[in-house]
Amino acid sequence: MVILKIKPLVFILICLFALNGCSKDIENKENKFTLDDALKVLESQNLNLVSFGITGYPLKLNDVIPELYSIEASGKEDPYNPEFIHFYIFNSDKDRVNGTKEFNKHMENAHFTTFPFIYEKGNVLIVYWSNTKDNPLFTKPIETALEQLE
Template sequence: MISKIKPLVFILICLFALIGCSKDIENKENNFTLDEVLKVLESQELNLVSFGITGYPLKLNDVVPEVYSIEAPGKEDPYNPEFIHFYIFNSEKDRMIGTKEFNKHIERAQFTTFPFLYEKGNVLIVYWSKTKDNPLFTKPIETALRQLE
């Protein structure tokens, strides 16, 4: 009887360990913090200044964005900055839901600035450019997001 229980207990312990490890991998994969995202953007010589919550930023999938002004040295009027919204979701799946919500909102909206969306893992970045054809910060944002690991 005891000889049959030992292998069964061993198998159960192994199963619990595998399940626990797979959950850790799932949770760590493609989940970034706001600090990590800010760090890679600032490495592209972008000056980001926290604006807190200004006006009524669009809440997506129960996430309120962190709002920052964005400028590069010598390129922008400090009294008329462009803005960037950072949505940090709990998971990549939640970010996809948030992106769908955003796209539904902008279908019929008219803006004075133009939204450019960038997605990586659990992060959605909305860069609000003053120009539709020649946004100033597209390249630095794309380069920074490629650096996120």
């Protein structure tokens, strides 16, 4: 009689553990983007991104080194002074939030020759370095692209 009561209880516990595990997988996949995901949506906005690799000493945030891309724009007045985008792809949304806090802390006393504009979605942090503070060329395409990131 005791054995008959234990089997359903064990079955229920196994089901609860399985459901809990599945729900965490779904939660983690929802905002887990790759660099390719981010590049595709930005290029869909007619931004021509050119990989620059790692140059100089890029700002490492929360143990993530960014991927650096320049933006080539047709009709731009000075093709020898490109604007850049740093892509930080974190392991989770929480890591991205911590990376953003770390970035802001580094920028508190910085003096700029280019100006950072931050965009965030899921585990992705994009820092667009514009040559102008008041009229950045690529703000709208970046915002539109991130809305499409799924």
